[in-house]
Amino acid sequence: MTTQPETTARLLITCPDRPGIVSAVTTFLYHHGVNITELDQHSSDPSGGKFFLRLEFQTPTLDVSISALRQAFGDVVAKPFGMQWHITQASERPRMAVLVSKHDHALMELLWRWQRGELQVDIPMVISNHADLRAAVESFGVRFEHVPVTAETHAEAEAKMLALLKDQTDFIVLARYMRVLTGDFVSHYPSRIVNIHHSFLPAFAGADPYLQAYKHGVKIIGATAHYVTAELDQGPIIEQDTARVSHRHSIGDLKRLGRDLERQVLARAVRWHVEDRVIVDGNKTVIFAQ
Amino acid sequence: MTTQPETTARLLITCPDRPGIVSAVTTFLYHHGVNITELDQHSSDPSGGKFFLRLEFQTPTLDVSISALRQAFGDVVAKPFGMQWHITQASERPRMAVLVSKHDHALMELLWRWQRGELQVDIPMVISNHADLRAAVESFGVRFEHVPVTAETHAEAEAKMLALLKDQTDFIVLARYMRVLTGDFVSHYPSRIVNIHHSFLPAFAGADPYLQAYKHGVKIIGATAHYVTAELDQGPIIEQDTARVSHRHSIGDLKRLGRDLERQVLARAVRWHVEDRVIVDGNKTVIFAQ
Amino acid sequence: MTTQPETTARLLITCPDRPGIVSAVTTFLYHHGVNITELDQHSSDPSGGKFFLRLEFQTPTLDVSISALRQAFGDVVAKPFGMQWHITQASERPRMAVLVSKHDHALMELLWRWQRGELQVDIPMVISNHADLRAAVESFGVRFEHVPVTAETHAEAEAKMLALLKDQTDFIVLARYMRVLTGDFVSHYPSRIVNIHHSFLPAFAGADPYLQAYKHGVKIIGATAHYVTAELDQGPIIEQDTARVSHRHSIGDLKRLGRDLERQVLARAVRWHVEDRVIVDGNKTVIFAQ
Amino acid sequence: MTTQPETTARLLITCPDRPGIVSAVTTFLYHHGVNITELDQHSSDPSGGKFFLRLEFQTPTLDVSISALRQAFGDVVAKPFGMQWHITQASERPRMAVLVSKHDHALMELLWRWQRGELQVDIPMVISNHADLRAAVESFGVRFEHVPVTAETHAEAEAKMLALLKDQTDFIVLARYMRVLTGDFVSHYPSRIVNIHHSFLPAFAGADPYLQAYKHGVKIIGATAHYVTAELDQGPIIEQDTARVSHRHSIGDLKRLGRDLERQVLARAVRWHVEDRVIVDGNKTVIFAQ
Incomplete structure (x- = not known):
């Protein structure tokens, strides 16, 4: 239909x-x-x-x-x-800002789908704590803002991002944004920040999940899209997917295979968010997906 | 819930x-x-x-x-x-008759789930064109009827089966029953005969699908549960699943892996039929599964 | 071939x-x-x-x-x-003892495959801390030993099991055996005890993994077969598999879907162990599977 | 490693x-x-x-x-x-030419992976029978050749393409090139033309596979990468993958989901071809993948 x-x-x-x-x-x-x-x-x-x-x-x-x-x-x-x-x-396209660091695959997947008309959003800006992806983002005709962050300037950087986003954005996607957002930042966008985590949560929360997975010798890796809450990697899960791996796969292979998972899982989660298919129920979600 | x-x-x-x-x-x-x-x-x-x-x-x-x-x-x-x-x-348990030949895996899966209380049906009888599985069936306390079939006695055998089933059965499962049923037989149970075919239909319809798959060099095999119609292997599909294979798998391996697929796919299809989750829409189905 | x-x-x-x-x-x-x-x-x-x-x-x-x-x-x-x-x-069939509690699905899957000739082992005995499954096991012509265990009699029960197993068994399968084995017991069968855990390890180690998964709102559940070491649920992983779930699935549904995963994952792991396809490498495994 | x-x-x-x-x-x-x-x-x-x-x-x-x-x-x-x-x-990068029509997803996936350094090839040119994708291709710094084809000019167009490709290419990828190549063209690149077909072959060979799948009511769709031979959609299969669908999916949904499959399957097949992991054995392949 x-x-x-x-x-x-x-x-x-x-x-x-x-x-x-x-x-x-x-x-x-x-x-x-x-x-x-x-x-x-x-x-x-x-x-x-x-x-x-x-x-x-x-x-x-x-x-x-x-x-x-x-x-x-x-x-x-x-x-x-x-x-x-x-x-x-459905004709009111929500405004989606993207936060990203250096890894471009999750961001590119979103931009590419958006460009093809698969993602019914407007993209007011992409913000990064690095300048590396400026050219790639601007080639899509999308505004790029570089907001560097260090341990010392974290509060300041978040304030700057909040100012940039204010009145410009309906929800935020963390497309491999590698800095932890404070509870204060998150409180401005409750159930409106979608993160892609590169593991099958709750396994391997925190840093370097592929390294953790490699050391643990798992036979399946995963990726998880979830809403961001004040507690790191603990927000309501929207979507997950997995892929088989074996002893033959190096950490580099896990990262390569994981990138494909992350792209697919994040794209589905964002699509469902945009189409109002996700309802948050405490620390869980109800997903009315096709 | x-x-x-x-x-x-x-x-x-x-x-x-x-x-x-x-x-x-x-x-x-x-x-x-x-x-x-x-x-x-x-x-x-x-x-x-x-x-x-x-x-x-x-x-x-x-x-x-x-x-x-x-x-x-x-x-x-x-x-x-x-x-x-x-x-x-839900308390009115439908009566499920099973037709089987010599392969026991699909039948055993159903009997085993039924015995555990996973399948809310009564089983008035299992009918086979071979006597091999009598002991296995009767060990579950289920009636076993042996109705031999040859090319010459096909009509007679179907008549005998229809007589056995009459007033005793609400739907029929073909759990690897290897004889083709006539349109006449099928017309007594429209959208009420569930067959498990050992391929990813419409690929490899007809005989020896694993041999066909092996010769074709596919990288994925499948199994299909569907309602039986007068046209062989063409009835509305209820459920399908697939498994990866490679050049290392012999025909024997395909059959072994395929058995696991067939068991799972048939069990799901029967469960959905029993729970009134399947509606036939022409040559397709609407599945209101969980 | x-x-x-x-x-x-x-x-x-x-x-x-x-x-x-x-x-x-x-x-x-x-x-x-x-x-x-x-x-x-x-x-x-x-x-x-x-x-x-x-x-x-x-x-x-x-x-x-x-x-x-x-x-x-x-x-x-x-x-x-x-x-x-x-x-x-390959003609020297290893002797596989099975330990089980009350859940029969993993045990039945192994016995069923063994009876069909899919699993090239001898089964000297099944040991359970409950008497419930005696008839089911003996119907396969397999010896059943009931060794009750309480918190007080744990050491004694393990000693009794070790005595029963001594010289009778090459490896042990824990087919949902719900008591934790001591390091001493495990040390008698290093890399020779295969356990099926009903979660996607390392997520949801310990008790009640389906309840943990349900509360966490994961979109995928899993099962893990691994060798048992002194550290609970931490031994080298042999095989894992996953299945999609949604908000529609109750804990009972997770358990039902999980049973199918557990059966498949354990059957593959045992097959690989029996065919000498698993080499333990520290806390990981090398799997030379087809 | x-x-x-x-x-x-x-x-x-x-x-x-x-x-x-x-x-x-x-x-x-x-x-x-x-x-x-x-x-x-x-x-x-x-x-x-x-x-x-x-x-x-x-x-x-x-x-x-x-x-x-x-x-x-x-x-x-x-x-x-x-x-x-x-x-x-491995340091000798093979030269990969791509033929494409109007659908850009399979092409973009390859260009994107190539740009990131995931695909160890040189790309001498992309040839299309339409001019639509010129800007997209050239933005990657890749040469674009427009070779229109009509029923009347088919032989001429193939001759022109062969001339363009001569001495410039080691293998060819058909990234949704919608014209059938003649046996003569194919004979210049035996086992060196990789095609992505948007169905689970041998099901739904030929035109409009998603429409065929939709009408057939299958519960799983697929994509197949294979070497091109003189016989349409019959060459040795390199890789396949599948995705679940339901009665809720329109033809448009099947195409959308299928695009993701096609991208993944083609990317894997090309990677394996480039890394010399594929050996053709008659109408089948041996895949020495990780």
């Missing part, structure tokens, strides 16, 4: 589970002329758990404006059920 | 897509005190396509009997929307 | 790497009429590293007895190169 | 299998001071089959020049055993 981004909207809901939610939501939308094209739901526990819902619907037959629909939905449905919710239009 | 089979019921619907279906269905159920615990839907095309819905719900809070609910749903919802539909209770 | 177990022998070598090893080994064997049918080698580092070699050869054209070949090889080749080595004949 | 391209050489051998080959080869190399760092072999059948060998060795300790080694090896070892063989140096 193919639908047009121009006419597609999405409703995401989190609320305490109780009977009647789907009925109330779908009946409300039906009476406003909405045509639902995707509906996915999840209950963490039908007795006293949380309920999650994602709807995709088409707007051409809507009998009111989107903003009027939002107003009415809030009053009529969301309030009585105690919902956290939002309605987005 | 864990739910009890005793109190779980399922509603499956296929109908022409049009706005308002989910609203009508969920509102009806809500008004009868039903607590929906799973809901999955699919539209082949929102404009003029088919709509598919699977609901799992809990019956304890139901305000009427299941049969009254069926009656009311048929009149109030199903009829106006032109639905094909059925409501089943 | 298919070869006969009766006439197949294997040579495994570990030694300091230096030029000329393969030449010396293969020339020696050639002069004794040996036909090499598989040769696999690995060097951890050509300068100052370790060298590993596995050869499969056919004995019918051998000009001396196997024991004379062993004697000569030791003197002429192994000694000058400082090799650890052994030659085994 | 990491080795330097500057000092790494490779020996590939195909010959009738018989005892003594490995001994003869390794002893010859040992006596010339060669340090073997990888050795992989395969016998299609020890009695009367074909034998395949790939050796990687380090040249610094060689007692003669590479050309003298080639001369001596030919006389002393290759001739008596009837070997087809060649010795290459």
